[in-house]
Amino acid sequence: MVSRRIPNAVTALAACALVLRLGLELDWIKGTGANAQQMLLLIETAAATVIAIAARNPFGESERAAGRWLPYLRLGSALAMTAIAATLLAAGSAAAQLPGGEAAAFRNMAGLTGIGLLSALLLGGGLAWVGPLAYAAVAEFTISAGWQTPWIWPGRPAHDVGAALCAGLAFALGAALIAVLGPRELNRG
Amino acid sequence: MSTMTLQVRPPSVLRLSAGRLFRLEFRRSPMLWMVPLAAAVFWLDTYRGSMALPPFWGSRTLYLRQGMAFMDFAPFVVGAAAWAGGRDFRNGIAEQIAITPLPRWAGRLTAWLAATCWALAAFLGCVGTIYGITARQGATGTPTWWPVLVGAVGLAACTAVGIAAGVLIPSRFTAPMAAIVATLVLRQTLRSGGTFTLLSPMASPLWSLAAPKADAGFFFPYLPDLPLTQIVFLGGLTFAALGLLGLQPVCGGRGIRRAAAALTALGLAASLTAVGLVSGARGTDNGVVIPAIHNAASDRPSVFTPVCGNAAIPVCLHPGYKAYLPNITAAFDPLLREIAGLPGAPVRVTQVALRGRFPDLRTARVSGEPPVLEVAFNIGYEAIMWSGPDLPEPPCCSSTALWTSPARIADEVLPLVAATVIDGVIGHQTAAQQAVSAALLTAAGISQSSMSTFPDAESSPSGVAKPDAAAYAAGRGLAALSATARRAWLTAHLAALRAGTMSARQLP
Numbered sequence: 001m002v003s004r005r006i007p008n009a010v011t012a013l014a015a016c017a018l019v020l021r022l023g024l025e026l027d028w029i030k031g032t033g034a035n036a037q038q039m040l041l042l043i044e045t046a047a048a049t050v051i052a053i054a055a056r057n058p059f060g061e062s063e064r065a066a067g068r069w070l071p072y073l074r075l076g077s078a079l080a081m082t083a084i085a086a087t088l089l090a091a092g093s094a095a096a097q098l099p100g101g102e103a104a105a106f107r108n109m110a111g112l113t114g115i116g117l118l119s120a121l122l123l124g125g126g127l128a129w130v131g132p133l134a135y136a137a138v139a140e141f142t143i144s145a146g147w148q149t150p151w152i153w154p155g156r157p158a159h160d161v162g163a164a165l166c167a168g169l170a171f172a173l174g175a176a177l178i179a180v181l182g183p184r185e186l187n188r189g
Numbered sequence: 190m191s192t193m194t195l196q197v198r199p200p201s202v203l204r205l206s207a208g209r210l211f212r213l214e215f216r217r218s219p220m221l222w223m224v225p226l227a228a229a230v231f232w233l234d235t236y237r238g239s240m241a242l243p244p245f246w247g248s249r250t251l252y253l254r255q256g257m258a259f260m261d262f263a264p265f266v267v268g269a270a271a272w273a274g275g276r277d278f279r280n281g282i283a284e285q286i287a288i289t290p291l292p293r294w295a296g297r298l299t300a301w302l303a304a305t306c307w308a309l310a311a312f313l314g315c316v317g318t319i320y321g322i323t324a325r326q327g328a329t330g331t332p333t334w335w336p337v338l339v340g341a342v343g344l345a346a347c348t349a350v351g352i353a354a355g356v357l358i359p360s361r362f363t364a365p366m367a368a369i370v371a372t373l374v375l376r377q378t379l380r381s382g383g384t385f386t387l388l389s390p391m392a393s394p395l396w397s398l399a400a401p402k403a404d405a406g407f408f409f410p411y412l413p414d415l416p417l418t419q420i421v422f423l424g425g426l427t428f429a430a431l432g433l434l435g436l437q438p439v440c441g442g443r444g445i446r447r448a449a450a451a452l453t454a455l456g457l458a459a460s461l462t463a464v465g466l467v468s469g470a471r472g473t474d475n476g477v478v479i480p481a482i483h484n485a486a487s488d489r490p491s492v493f494t495p496v497c498g499n500a501a502i503p504v505c506l507h508p509g510y511k512a513y514l515p516n517i518t519a520a521f522d523p524l525l526r527e528i529a530g531l532p533g534a535p536v537r538v539t540q541v542a543l544r545g546r547f548p549d550l551r552t553a554r555v556s557g558e559p560p561v562l563e564v565a566f567n568i569g570y571e572a573i574m575w576s577g578p579d580l581p582e583p584p585c586c587s588s589t590a591l592w593t594s595p596a597r598i599a600d601e602v603l604p605l606v607a608a609t610v611i612d613g614v615i616g617h618q619t620a621a622q623q624a625v626s627a628a629l630l631t632a633a634g635i636s637q638s639s640m641s642t643f644p645d646a647e648s649s650p651s652g653v654a655k656p657d658a659a660a661y662a663a664g665r666g667l668a669a670l671s672a673t674a675r676r677a678w679l680t681a682h683l684a685a686l687r688a689g690t691m692s693a694r695q696l697p
Binding site: 005008009012019028035038039042043045046049050053056125126127129130132133134137138141 | 223226229230233234261264265268272279360361362364365366368369372373376377380
């Protein structure tokens with residue numbers, strides 16, 4: 001856990017929760033309009049990138065040879081981090097109204113985490129942030145433009161089944177693949 | 190090794206390796222891999238939005254002037270730069286690199302330069318595409334290069350800040366956090382209407398003190414005050430961040446670190462100067478005026494010969510909007526035929542520049558002697574300008590759909606213009622005046638319901654004289670007359686009507 005910088009990641013997630021609280025207190029996130037959704041989306045993206053980057057391990061191949069419990073460690077780590085992120089963000093938004101509600105915020109973060117884990121699989125743990133950031137940039141636009149597709153779940157209401165399925169699928173796929181295959185190891189850049 | 194070789198003075202490390210190092214950094218810069226992502230977001234956001242607007246330079250550069258193109262690139266540029274800045278730490282080679290002859294400051298500046306070159310090449314390529322296509326479509330108005338310059342300097346600042354973050358906060362979380370914090374800050378400046386947020390390359394159409402307008406460059410030249418101040422601020426930020434990269438002991442000898450400190454101080458001084466300059470900024474119809482650097486010559490209106498349409502009263506537009514003249518003339522014709530030649534009626538309809546912080550779709554006022562109807566049309570607007578809670582009523586449709594249809598112009602634009610003109614000719618104080626106004630509006634094809642969206646002249650300074658239901662009932666007879674009979678009746682009774690000596694019962 002320490003080799004995956006889990007303590008640092010939890011600190012970063014706590015910082016995300018703090019920024020969320022600050023945003024709510026300063027009315028950066030107010031109402032249900034596009035601006036509020038976009039600000040919340042950025043904080044959810046930050047949390048998702050932290051979880052995805054924490055999938056990286058510094059040992060590479062030697063860790064793979066360590067034993068057959070490694071997939072469980074990766075899966076457990078991803079699930080635990082997601083749970084911690086959800087708890088911290090819920091604490092950060094306690095007694096406040098998030099645009100779309102807490103269920104939508106959790107759905108968005110879980111989906112973004114899935115994209116982050118898939119990015120870790122393709123680009124390596126260190127660059128796992130690229131996927132969620134690109135997705136957030138596209139989602140920000142679609143929220144402004146009012147596009148309606150379940151694949152861009154941050155723009156959909158909390159009760160939207162299609163959006164929940166898409167986000168859930170992204171998370172399940174990301175968590176499963178990262179557990180089995182692990183993040184890509186890149187020895188450059 | 191020959192004696193000859195030994196006698197040659199060895200070139201400095203910097204001179205020897207600068208080009209090679211740059212080539213290496215340029216080839217390996219992570220910014221290269223961010224270019225497709227940033228370009229894709231640019232296409233989705235800025236390009237599609239800009240191309241949906243009519244081919245006027247003022248419209249096509251609207252998104253650029255709002256900073257949207259910059260915003261499409263900024264998160265990726267900051268993230269990639271921070272990733273490049275944290276490379277030594279990430280690869281565990283920071284100490285090995287520190288003992289090489291090349292000062293670390295030079296190495297970091299080279300990494301910044303390579304990343305900036307990629308970012309600027311991509312940004313200028315994307316923006317150049319919009320400018321190129323717009324020019325090829327024969328756009329009217331004047332192209333402005335200020336938003337391109339501001340965006341380019343802003344991206345250089347993003348790269349410098351990103352690399353500084355990556356170097357000074359070495360962590361695997363730095364790159365995404367830097368990207369997201371930068372986006373949060375930019376987004377927050379976008380939704381703030383304060384004076385100091387004018388320094389941000391972002392300008393919100395809803396909250397900015399000087400929201401970009403669609404007719405920029407048509408009636409007045411672009412004001413360079415704000416872009417210049419933004420460039421000083423962002424340039425200062427770039428220098429300060431680059432200076433910070435050379436302050437650590439590993440960066441070189443005392444001389445190098447002093448130079449880095451001087452650069453930081455210079456950058457901060459430039460940025461603070463820009464903050465001081467913008468503190469006195471004031472928004473005008475033509476843009477932001479910063480008194481300390483304002484050139485009064487920029488306030489002179491552009492010289493142009495208007496193009497006029499053949500209607501009962503000539504309708505004259507800026508030549509840049511010539512394509513819309515037949516539609517506007519056709520839509521206005523029923524009104525102009527009713528009032529042409531009457532005492533007090535305007536002799537000409539002239540287009541003027543948009544006024545106000547959030548310009549309405551259309552404004553009209555009668556002024557001068559002989560009277561001239563001055564109209565301002567928001568042609569080439571962006572739909573989001575009407576999405577704010579305190580802004581004027583949204584129009585029916587997109588700018589292109591509205592201004593290319595005489596019927597839609599008659600529905601959306603004509604009622605307010607007609608109310609203003611008829612009020613100028615007839616007045617609205619007495620019941621008879623209101624009844625005749627109602628009759629003329631009806632004859633021009635303007636229903637009572639189409640006037641309902643405007644505030645009343647009595648309740649709002651921006652309101653219009655709106656006849657009430659009783660006036661419409663009283664004016665029904667006059668409206669039902671033939672155009673010739675109505676004209677004859679008006680010519681005979683207008684003086685009494687304007688003097689207020691006529692009652693509604695005397696109407697036909």
